[in-house]
Amino acid sequence: MSKILVIAEHLDGKLNPATARAVSAAQAVKPAAIDVLVLADNVAALAAEAAKIDGVSRVLTVERAENAHPLAAVLAPQVAKAAAGYSHVFAPSTTFGKDLAPRVAALLGVAQVSDVMSVEGAHTFKRPIYAGNAIVTVEADPAYTVVATIRTASWPVAASGANSAPVEALALDVALPSHTRYLGLQSGKSDRPDLQSASKVVSGGRGVGSKENFDVIFKLADKLGAAVGASRAAVDAGYVPSDLQVGQTGKIIAPELYMAIGISGAIQHLTGIKDAGTIVAINKDAEAPIFEVADFGLVGDLFKLIPELEQVL
Amino acid sequence: MKILVGYKRVVDYNVRIQVKPDGTGVVTDGVKLSANPFDDIALEEALRLREKGVATEVVVVGIGPADLTAHLRNGLAMGANRAIHVTTADAVQPLTAARVLLKLVEKEQPGLVLLGKQAIDDDANQTGQMLAALWDRPQATFASKVEIADGKATVTREVDAGLETIEVDLPAVVTSDLRLNEPRFIKLPDIMKAKSKPIDVVELASLGVDSGDHLKTTHYAAPAKRSKGVMVKDAAELVAALKQKGLL
Ligand SMILES: Cc1cc2nc3c(=O)[nH]c(=O)nc-3n(C[C@H](O)[C@H](O)[C@H](O)COP(=O)(O)OP(=O)(O)OC[C@H]3O[C@@H](n4cnc5c(N)ncnc54)[C@H](O)[C@@H]3O)c2cc1C
Ligand SMILES: Cc1cc2nc3c(=O)[nH]c(=O)nc-3n(C[C@H](O)[C@H](O)[C@H](O)COP(=O)(O)OP(=O)(O)OC[C@H]3O[C@@H](n4cnc5c(N)ncnc54)[C@H](O)[C@@H]3O)c2cc1C
Numbered sequence: 113m114s115k116i117l118v119i120a121e122h123l124d125g126k127l128n129p130a131t132a133r134a135v136s137a138a139q140a141v142k143p144a145a146i147d148v149l150v151l152a153d154n155v156a157a158l159a160a161e162a163a164k165i166d167g168v169s170r171v172l173t174v175e176r177a178e179n180a181h182p183l184a185a186v187l188a189p190q191v192a193k194a195a196a197g198y199s200h201v202f203a204p205s206t207t208f209g210k211d212l213a214p215r216v217a218a219l220l221g222v223a224q225v226s227d228v229m230s231v232e233g234a235h236t237f238k239r240p241i242y243a244g245n246a247i248v249t250v251e252a253d254p255a256y257t258v259v260a261t262i263r264t265a266s267w268p269v270a271a272s273g274a275n276s277a278p279v280e281a282l283a284l285d286v287a288l289p290s291h292t293r294y295l296g297l298q299s300g301k302s303d304r305p306d307l308q309s310a311s312k313v314v315s316g317g318r319g320v321g322s323k324e325n326f327d328v329i330f331k332l333a334d335k336l337g338a339a340v341g342a343s344r345a346a347v348d349a350g351y352v353p354s355d356l357q358v359g360q361t362g363k364i365i366a367p368e369l370y371m372a373i374g375i376s377g378a379i380q381h382l383t384g385i386k387d388a389g390t391i392v393a394i395n396k397d398a399e400a401p402i403f404e405v406a407d408f409g410l411v412g413d414l415f416k417l418i419p420e421l422e423q424v425l
Numbered sequence: 426m427k428i429l430v431g432y433k434r435v436v437d438y439n440v441r442i443q444v445k446p447d448g449t450g451v452v453t454d455g456v457k458l459s460a461n462p463f464d465d466i467a468l469e470e471a472l473r474l475r476e477k478g479v480a481t482e483v484v485v486v487g488i489g490p491a492d493l494t495a496h497l498r499n500g501l502a503m504g505a506n507r508a509i510h511v512t513t514a515d516a517v518q519p520l521t522a523a524r525v526l527l528k529l530v531e532k533e534q535p536g537l538v539l540l541g542k543q544a545i546d547d548d549a550n551q552t553g554q555m556l557a558a559l560w561d562r563p564q565a566t567f568a569s570k571v572e573i574a575d576g577k578a579t580v581t582r583e584v585d586a587g588l589e590t591i592e593v594d595l596p597a598v599v600t601s602d603l604r605l606n607e608p609r610f611i612k613l614p615d616i617m618k619a620k621s622k623p624i625d626v627v628e629l630a631s632l633g634v635d636s637g638d639h640l641k642t643t644h645y646a647a648p649a650k651r652s653k654g655v656m657v658k659d660a661a662e663l664v665a666a667l668k669q670k671g672l673l
């Protein structure tokens with residue numbers, strides 16, 4: 113019977129909802145137990161939050177000053193140690209999980225399944241390759257622990273509130289390296305909804321033309337209560353910070369509404385929005401590939417159409 | 426300081442990948458192959474570090490079949506001093522690639538290993554982290570800025586929450602993100618020069634690594650298609666349609 117360890121992701125004392133998505137994927141394996149591992153310098157509030165997630169059997173905590181920041185080199189040996197006795201170790205496929213999980217897998221001497229989008233069996237998973245242009249079914253060898261990252265856009269946030277799983281402190285005897293030191297985080301934090309979990313996203317591309325012009329995207333987003341995203345071209349040109357990039361090498365998102373404005377629809381961008389509910393495209397080029405996937409397309413100049421939109425909203 | 430660079434060959438990013446109708450793979454016959462874009466960026470960074478006098482030698486590494494030579498020559502033409510070709514008929518998975526790279530690291534003793542953050546074929550995003558773990562050295566993944574001084578690297582990383590900066594002791598593994606730099610173009614005279622640069626050929630089987638290829642790909646499928654929707658004529662019609670769907 114499977115036993116799954118889910119690595120909690122958190123920032124500023126709050127769980128990232130990606131954790132509860134990884135719990136959903138764990139539930140799909142129909143395991144005997146799902147334990148959530150919280151590594152932090154201050155675990156109490158995080159553990160309490162994790163204990164409420166439906167399907168969680170136990171919350172395991174490791175409270176150490178060294179765990180204040182998500183350094184893979186520091187966390188991996190602890191996760192590898194805690195993984196003893198588990199058949200699966202899951203982490204969300206966020207930059208946190210992508211950084212950490214392969215280091216854990218290598219310490220355990222096992223392969224990793226990246227970006228699990230569906231569970232077909234305890235050792236059989238589907239995942240995208242070639243920027244989502246092909247979906248492969250992968251079988252992991254049951255002789256080894258399965259280390260996997262969970263493609264968050266494919267999984268719902270597990271419900272929370274009805275559960276109160278027990279919380280247990282783990283005493284792990286592991287030496288931690290000092291060769292990796294955290295210096296700081298420059299975050300583009302704003303009052304806008306978070307790009308990865310927002311139900312509505314308005315994204316701008318190279319067509320927006322400049323950093324100043326991007327204000328029209330921010331204004332429209334604010335009017336809709338939406339998060340803001342961008343294409344790689346818009347980020348490369350310096351219109352917006354890198355954490356707004358959507359796509360193969362940026363964020364993979366699944367909002368109910370995605371509006372692509374001045375974005376041509378390159379395959380690397382589209383792979384980031386495949387699971388969006390409704391896609392709206394606004395582009396002055398009627399032949400732009402984005403219209404091939406858009407549920408609603410509007411051809412025209414964005415600088416004329418956005419003000420018109422705001423008027424009728 | 427010596428820098429080892431992962432230089433993987435992949436299907437060019439402009440190719441529209443087609444899944445074979447029988448689900449046994451993707452069509453790769455006659456398809457254009459190029460360097461993994463992230464590896465071009467990794468190589469560019471290594472070359473710039475050499476030009477700044479931080480590094481003295483840049484070695485590109487490719488793991489793959491016999492016909493990888495031409496691809497490695499491109500890395501040499503871009504400016505690498507030499508290449509190592511680890512030959513294997515089969516594609517290797519990241520854990521095996523990391524074990525192979527560890528063997529080369531033990532022999533070459535580089536001060537820095539620069540890899541791509543992911544290869545755009547398998548999109549695994551694992552090899553660098555695995556190598557760092559096996560080597561028991563620091564990793565700085567998704568790098569958009571690298572500064573090296575006093576035996577340390579200060580690396581800015583593109584993470585979901587923004588830009589994180591960490592400091593790592595060398596030797597270390599750094600994986601490149603897209604905004605680390607813009608790779609140079611290869612010039613014709615450099616292609617000529619590259620012909621005389623050495624490529625060491627090592628058989629994978631001779632390295633004594635255990636295969637970490639624990640995953641079996643049993644089926645390939647085309648992704649679910651989104652169907653083309655409707656064109657609306659103006660902003661009012663768009664808003665009405667979205668309201669009708671309950672999205673506004
Ligand atoms: C390895 C690799 C990874 C990549 N990863 C990503 C990724 O994660 N995310 C990503 O987005 N891209 C990624 N890319 C880049 C991708 O290939 C495209 O280059 C990029 O998405 C293009 O961005 P864009 O659509 O904004 O720009 P363009 O392709 O230049 O499109 C701009 C569009 O704006 C329209 N436009 C211009 N002016 C107006 C106007 N006034 N009104 C209305 N429309 C207008 C134009 O008609 C055009 O369609 C990657 C590429 C590579 C090689
Ligand atoms: C034509 C083709 C057919 C394939 N068929 C199969 C198949 O049948 N089954 C299967 O499991 N896989 C197959 N693959 C995928 C291949 O095995 C993957 O490359 C492997 O799983 C490693 O994953 P990755 O490159 O995405 O690793 P990542 O971890 O994403 O790679 C990160 C970085 O590691 C370095 N690196 C990784 N591998 C190499 C290498 N070989 N040489 C030099 N540097 C490297 C590079 O710097 C790279 O940027 C195929 C690939 C191609 C191009």
